[in-house]
Amino acid sequence: MAETDRRFFSGLLRIGAGPALWAAHLGLVYGVTAVACARGAGGVAAPTVVGLTLAAALGAGWIVGRELRRARAGPAGTRTSFFAAALAGLSLVAILWAGLPVVFVSACP
Amino acid sequence: MRRTLVILGLLVALGAVGALLFAWSGLYNVAASVPHWPPTRWLIEFGLENSVETHARGIEVPPLDDPALVHAGLGHYEGACQPCHGAPGQPPNPLVRRMLPEPPYLPGQELRWSPAQLFWIVRHGLKYTGMPAWVAEHRDDEIWAMVAALLRLPELDDAGYRRLLASGARMPAGESARLLAAVGPAGEALVACARCHGLTGAGGGAGAFPALAGQSREYLMASLKAYALGTRASGFMQPVAGALDDEQMGRLADHYAAMPTPPVRPAPNAATERGRAIAERGLPERGIPACVTCHGGNALARNRLFPRLDGQHAFYLAQQLRLFAVGTRGGTAFAELMQATTHGLDEAEIRAVAAYYAARGRPR
Amino acid sequence: MSRLPDPRPRPPEELEQLQEVWRQPGGWRLASAVNNTYVGVFYIGTALLFFVLAGILALLLRIQLAVPENDFLSQATYNQVFTMHGTMMMFLFAVPAVEAMGVYLLPNMQAARDLPFPRLSAYAFWAYAVGGLAFFCSLFFGLAPDGGWFMYPPLTSSEHSPGHNTDFWLLGIGFIEISAIAGAIEILVGVLRTRAPGMTLDKLPIYSWAMLVFAVMIVFGFPAVILGTALLEIERSFHWPFFIAEKGGDPLLWQHLFWFFGHPEVYIIFLPAAGFVSMILPTMCGTRLVAHRWVVLALVATGFIAFGVWVHHMFTTGLPKLSLSFFSAASMAVAVPSGIQVFAWIATIAKGRLRLTVPSLFVLGFLAIFTLGGLTGVMVAMVPFDGQTHDTFFVVAHFHYVLIGGMVFPLFAAFYYWAPTASRRALSERLGKWCFGLMFVGFNIAFFPQHVAGLMGMPRRVWTYPAELGWGWINMTSTVGAFILGLGALVFLIDLARNFRPFTGGNAGNVWNAGTLEWLPGGNYATRSIPIVTSLEPLWDQPDLAREVDEGRYYLPGAPTGRRETIVTSAIAAEPQYLMQMPGPGWPAVLAAWFTAAFFLLLTVKLVTPAMVCGVIALALVLRWMWDTDLGPAHPPVDIGGGIVLPVNCSGPMSHSWWAVVVLILVAGAVFASLLFSYFFLWTVSPDVWPAATGQALPGAEWPLAAAALLVLSSALVWWAGRRLEADGHWSVRLGLAAAAVALAAALAAELAGQRATGLSPTDSGYGAVVYMMAALQGLFVATLGIMALYTLARSLAGLLHRHRRATFDNTMLLWHYAVGQGLIALAVVHFGPRVL
């Protein structure tokens, strides 16, 4: 693989990290709730969702911080850092929103 | 180039005018007593053969091994085909031999056509030969029965043919004469009915011919009328019923309605359990109601237009259910009810219900 | 690079040769054209035809609803017409239209001579056009589908829809799946690899960004519906009960698969349109787009989050409320990037001076309509509100605001804006203003009242309604509006007929004073020479660029190898890597599409033998077309100017075909992931038909172990063959490939034998169906790779495969390793799953 292609893929990974975290979080909280409710184990759902949300939010926050530091460190790859940080920031909001329902809604009917 | 074309065109026009003049002159002899000119005959034969071959392509042949099919087909053959095509043990009719083309004498002959081609010929008939098309064009089941019979015909001798034709129990000559006399003016018609359904209406022919004994007069009458009017399509029955007047229909209906009802006994057969379940409870989750609501004892007492099914032959019942399920079976004013209620029955269920009712007692 | 523009005079015969090489066939041979400017215009025209046809259907629907208890259309006809309207608008108009615009615009915008796979574009277009027209004609035979455009089973199962109608829908979708995937591969590789030198990602036009995201979304979104339609057709034809509840299937599986595609689909349609707007507005305002990087960010973010909202189409299915709420939140999140774009556009308008041209009017109309559509979108993302408005006319109004506002208005803006690049004459500003006025007013009169109808309780998809519910006046208003909207579209068609003159070899030029490269002068070959790009709007920043490019002062000013060719560049920095030779007009790809269409059509009406004949012919034609690819170093390296000497063609990971196979593998992986989801989903809903509950025996460990060993062996053999190819050991390569194919097939046979030995049948239950489906998918790969192996062998025997000309082998190998990986995962899931779950 050419050097330029390697840069392409590493950039892709950095930019995709935040949204990937969000997607994994959404998939997990949805899957956990679905299985817990289908198997009559609704009590497990809420604490798991809270835990997953906190973990994912911390992860997204860490990415934001790291990319902002990188952006300040030097001009090379600033654009990648901007995208990575902004997408991770948006993912952070989306993760917190996805975790919010646990406060209001009981897991299974 | 252009001149050649003009000359060719003129020749064609001249030929057409000549042919017209020839036809107009009346010189051509259309007499059946004079055979075709050999080239003409060859051309006609060639065209016919290829036409049948082409049109029969793609017709799928269903299994034709059910003996009831042979019975049904031969029953019709004896009434409708035999006069022209002959029957085992009967020499060709001299009248027919003077037809042009002469209808082939079928008994004992090697079959010229494949089953699919026979199907096509029986269904559509043949132009300029006197071979008619099937009366009820969409009754494929009847046409296949004819094909099954035609396939069987070459190997039958006189006795074998008579044996397959005879249906119902044999009865002493005196008894049948008494029955015929009782029907009075409809006696001749009764002979036609009896050919398949038997004088006492027991039906038979491995189930090809329904039992008529014990059905209500109203139902028999309505069915004959439906056949005569074509609202119940059948190539077998329409020609017979169409020849009857109301008076004859009434007498025939009276006759068969008065024949003794077979005793009803519960079916012990475990194989008919599925049929019983459908008959008594229906398949409500699929919108198929219980048969007994209309065809059970009490219901029949309330509505005489519903046929009784107990002891009816399984082959016939299954055939009618199939026809109802695809919506081609007409009949009385209630036929549409059956179309709605049998829609969605599958082949196994149809057979189960038919077997169940057939096992519930049988006319003697 | 500093030596460009090259001031030296060009050889006089150079331009002539370039024109000769890129000459298009005339007359009826025009159909064999594969060049993007031609295929793109055919493609757009066909999409527009379907827009008109589906629009006429909409007017029929509106006539029927104009008054209560109307009998203009019968119930059965209405149900077919609304199904066709939705299906055609979504599948035969919207996606193809934006894809067609991409095919037409992208190479020009990136100053490439063509997209990397011109015949693939042609194939995608013809399969779509022929298949789509046949699909439309089903309406005239009463065979049109009538299950609604999202075709929920069990209504569409063989029990409740026994006719061919549903099969025609599946057929129509089959075509759009083919052409969408083909288009996505084309566009993805095109955007990443065929750009003008120097057009780094931050100088990439925003429309290219939009199409990049669009293509990625197709790659991950369409596989779910590809799998869904395959499962439904298999259920209908062979009774594998994927969606039948009594047998352990679940109707909701379809809804998950359909909407996992269906919601991203909306953004697949919208993002390219947003790309149009972000291109048109700066030109019309004479200024650069404000917050450019935020707009790019918004496109990318939308592309991601769009995949997390599919369940909001299932808010009323009785899923746990907590699950619904996750997706309510995600649906809110997807609104945010749209907000960024809207305000970036407003800021751009404020920054420049907006010329009120027809494209500007359509963009402003878009802004108004789309904003309202977005706001109602936020409303229906609220679970309680959706409970009341889901499947009502409120939702009908909402998505027409989003789709017509968000896609049709920008598309019309794009037609008016870019028509001068294809036609000798620009479209008429006078007619265009009438067109816009009628469409804008008509649209709002037609669709705003439908919000109210929904709030008065009118469900969608009703062919009639009682007078006493008071919906009459609303519907009459709506019908009047629909006809005004239709009139607007008619004015557009008149404008096209009067002014649009494509294929004349010339165009109207840079009439709007735009800044991007598609406005460079040129011909079929795109631009005479390929410039170095140093900014987002090169034509604004380099006033002489157009003239210099046209004089051949930049890269590749002719056709040095005597064939069609374009420069392949690296993905980020857009550094020239090699010169790709490209095909000219030809029939194999076009005919292959026709026979593919015939194959599917005949299969739909169950004419199996003729279908198979057409399928084999199509396959043969595809192989014939492939035979001319993988040219190897057919020409010594070429000096393209500016001191750069490029090799001609290339194999290995740098090759554009390698990238295409990687994209194809992503598609395949997404299909497989959807199948894994189906497997686990069916387990969650119906564990009672799984072995743990039924006592169904599982195959002994020897079967999967044997299958796994054979798979690994197969991969190893291919790897070894690759090593031997490096040493030009031809017979080792041939033997290795043949043995690998046998091992791959044997692995599948072992898996099937193991399952059959337990007595499991795919028609037994949802479990049996999904287990055999895993094998069926693997079987598809075995068949495909078998054909590819034979084809590679044939090339080897023909002397077309050696160490410098091995793209065919490399691509086969890549797919091979993927298939083995997928097979191993499938084995693990199918055999561990029931033991663990």
Next chain:
Amino acid sequence: MRRHTFTRFAEALPAAVLAACSGPQSPLDAGSDEAAGIAILSWVMFAAAGLILVAVLALAAAAARAPAEQPRWATREGWVVAAGLVFPIVMLSALLAWGLSITGGGGGASSPPAAFRIAVAGEQWWWRVTYLGPDGSALFSTANELRLPIGQRVEVDLTSADVIHSFWVPGLAGKLDMIPGHVNTLPLVAGRAGTWRGQCAEYCGGAHALMAFTVTALPAPDFERWMAAQAAPAAEPDNAEGRRGRALFLASGCGACHAVRGTPASGTIGPDLTHVGGRPTIGAGLLPTQRGTLAAWIVDPGHLKPEVRMPPFPVFRGEDLRALAAWLESLR
């Protein structure tokens, strides 16, 4: 012209939405706390959306008419970020929290236990309604209508006999789908006396448009009386015409699909007709229950409701038809 349209549009918005406040099938005409809660959410969202739309359009108009010199706010990225990113996030966070609190409010532990259950099955194209006793056994079966006691919480178990349907009484609650293989439960609490129209909301093939029903809320005593009457078998006909009608019904095979408790008719395919005369509509909300409509329905239901599963009965004419219709109408 464009601006003019926008203005009119903005003015028309509230007026048009207000008009939607009424109608027997409007979710905004709330008959329960739940529907009222959703209605309030709706109105607030409409108002907010209207304001935001007007603001965006005004901003766009101002931008398009900007003076020759550039407004300073426009060129800054920060402004786009504030208006396009921060503002939506704040607004949507608030809206999401409120929406979630409504979502969560319905089914929590705080709600009272259900007084009783009703099983409703969607069938192509009518509603089979079965009132259940405390032990889950069927008390009686009716069709295309529900009656509820005011103020009591009733749980409706929703299932499907064929394809997906959706149970929707906008005046009382949001819709919930009826999916083969699933049982979805919808709690209903009618807040006041009244009758609401409901309709199938998920396209279910053929006559989807003609699949409606009514829900009537009654004061507790009236409801008890109704329950008792429904549980009783059909009344004996008290005149010759009625007896003739019943005899025709039983003789013609109607009982294959329909049950009339107290007679031999016990079919379960079509609606239970024991008290058909007392239901507001026949044909699933299609026509009012009257002698004439019953007669028309019997003779050719497919003409009134295409693709209906009931076959036509053209055998009934004149006196027979009148007698049959009269008897059915008398089954109150």
